[in-house]
Amino acid sequence: IAGLRSSKPGVTLISPPPHHDIYSIEDLAQLIYDLKMVHPSADVSVKLVSEVGIGTVACGVAKANADVIQVSGHDGGTGASPLSSIKHAGSPWELGLTEVHQSLLENGLREKVTLRVDGGIKTGWDVVLGAVMGAEEFGFGTIAMIAGGCVMARVCHLNTCPVGVTTQKMKLREKFPADPEHVVQYFRFVADEVRQVLSKLGKRSLDEVVGDLSLLSARSDEEQPVAKTANLNAEVLLKGQKLESFKPHRDSPAHDVTSAHPAEGDEVLSTLDDDILAMPDMQALLGAEEPKGMAAKIAVSVCNTDRCVGGRIGGEIAAARGGGGLDAAGASLDITLTGTAGQSFGAFNMPGTTLTLEGEANDYVGKSMHGGNLEIRGHSDASRDSAEAPAAVAGNTCLYGATGGAAWLRGVAGERFGVRNSGALGVVEGAGDHLAEYQTGGTLVVLGEVGKNVGSGMTGGAVIVVGDADTEGKFNAEYVEATPIAAGSGAAAYLQDVVAEHYKRTGSKRAAAMLEDWDATLATALEVLPKGTESPYAAYAPADVELDAGVRQRAA
Template sequence: MAIAMNRLGGKSNSGEGGEEASRYTPLENGDSARSATKQVASGRFGVTTEYLVNADAIQIKMAQGAKPGEGGQLPGHKVNQWIARVRYSTPGVGLISPPPHHDIYSIEDLAQLIHDLKNVNPRADISVKLVSEVGVGTVAAGVSKAHAEHVTISGDEGGTGASPLTSTQNAGSHWEIGLAETHQTLVRNALRGRIAVQVDGGVRSGRDVVIGALLGADEFGFGTTALIALGCIMMRKCHLNTCPVGVATQDEGLRKLFPGQPEHLVDFMLFLAEEAREIMAKLGFRRFDAMIGQSDRLDMRRAIEHEKARGLDFSRILRKPEPAPGVAIHHCEPQDHGLEKALDHGLIEKARPALENGEKVRIELPVRNIDRTVGAMLSGEVARRYGHKGLPDDTILIEARGAGGQSFGAFLAHGVTIRLAGETNDYVGKGLSGGKIIVAPPSESPIRPED
């Protein structure tokens, strides 16, 4: 799947289980098996600094259409040596992601994680995945204000065959409902230009793509349909490790039966794009972005005679918001993350002998509580050059003094050590990836350790 999407110039999503480092290197024939989008879910399985810097986009999965309000679950019998290694876990032990992210209990917490991830990999767009439901537009507005470049609205039809029936049947709403609310809310609040809106969870055809665009989507995600193009026959045995076509199993005998080739998915996407192009031509649109948000081109099917269908009111879904003058109705503006103020720019310059030649360096650094995510950008540079193994212990020693801000030492890589004489704020060492953090009161402090 990753190879196919990289050939097309699209993005494949790693999901929440990490990714093998070997996939970051192009194949001998020039193809790339690297997932362009890396996901950060509530369990944080496999989320390392190396994983994050090898991404074009980083997606924070707040929820998914397959099971809104629940975390992912991988039964222990499916956690083999390879899965455990990629997820930094133990073979045979079930992996359950909690329903919430334990560092996100408010929109401010989400904004902090977006800032942290952007510091680790400034080149990547930050995405937030939400589920279509009543009120999702308000949450999406908060996501835009939190400086995410991308939001995904996931419909209740999508998802994995391993989801509990209570989730697949009784939670979430159709993607059309959540997408319409999200687009209308963002336009009314002059936030639409700052954020790309993607929709998934039940998008199956070129017709769905055109409807999604008219309701306000910039991008589209395909999960089940992409798997079917590669050979999935929807046996609903994903959780049993007995998938008969080798898609969702670690059984070596069954995996040999997998029929999929990158060309299969490439062909499906090209056929789907051609169908969408034909419908665009009938509607009179020459460019895709000209079609985004033109919901006045949609209407109900008049031929439906069922008494219940006649009583349905689609006016709130098909309503076209009237933007104020100069307000964009599709994604066309960059987000300002304020990265130019980061202390790490100075740290990277002072640590250049270590980054380029592996020499030991010692850096003295005064910090204040407005200095957030100290060390993350530096760690991103270490991981980009040296991978997860990083540098030898204490190659970069930072002697900090003062009050550290939030996410002090977040995603700190192997070889980076921070000693702080003072105090620090929430999320110290979030996503620690082999670095060391020592926090102690300053020498002149009257505080006695034993007290």
């Protein structure tokens, strides 16, 4: 499990994990855009908890070009959920679903998305009721697990499931009592009940009843099944627009939302990545059966409306060559861009691909990058760059969730540099607050000042800070400890190699100054590690030849 999630074995994980790149509806829109870039045909689903005000949020999600909005009710919950969350979080799915459906209708957004509902759906009656209230898809969680043999022991996260449903221990897995046919049979019963209810309504399919509130009526006080609902006014669920001539989103023409400027109708303008992918060199590189030895070099201009540059290229390379990218095929791709890149520059970068930016970038540089190199050199204007005061070249939340590769930034980055870094090498000449937050692997090297709260939640990997004259109170003492790097140590040799490579790749004035007086530079170097861990570079030795980023990554 730790391997799949690129985390450290034995360290408790938050489930579900937080999205460190989402703090507003604009951030969510950017994430959806990024996902559409790397996989244009994929459907993106956004799950919302049923609560007051969910309709407004759902409209924002629809405008952000999500494909599916999932309304999750208060009932249900996985076996790993805290009991307090299962019993006291959220509201009934009927309230949330009705509000979302009506809000989308009122704002002309209903047919842009598919509505899905879950949270205690158990029967065919529930399915039809959900459809009448506006849902098109239905999620079965707890009840499907029970059909599969779950006894709701609520220890899914402890690897001690007594009936072997959620455990890696073979002795417990041997106790698994159920058969897959049990789950299949359960859903057959659900489908049969759906057919029966629809036939009583005189309908042939669920699509015919979606959003048809005329099929609902409130129970009288005498018909209430329990006393606590006797005073509940359900009229609010029955009011609203009726969905006329429903056209499911899944049947709508495919619409590529990754263009920054959609044209009229379904036609959209291509992205910069599309332009690059259409170039003959790229076509030859991706289309070759045996690309070994092929090297494509491309130069283009970029502006800040070009978002997620490299994302679609990474997706196409992954589809054509697998996780090893061009590197595994013995090929390479070098793209040089001039200008100011938009958000998510170099996201999902793959091994064998180098993106060089002669300029600056915005937030999310290198998000989820898997390999290769990102080089940000800043603008050529010498007045904006010096060894004493490097220019700002990147925004916040760089290398979020990166699992490999290396990023070389000739300049300063913003806050949360390397958040949830899980394997990449990141070199930067200054960073804001919360450096290496939740880092589980990889190495961050800062050739300059850092902000406060370095290493909060950090459980793996390493951070090296060089040249910060005042680090008092900047490191999160609860999670990490900082020690000076001794001359002649493996960490010192590694650091010198990285600084030399940084100078070679970016022409950094600060790196050049540090190499000129290495003894003085090393005297200011600190290695920051999670408490109780040893330096990953204790056995590192400088090689006779220059090491590329991939070799350094493997050494790390």
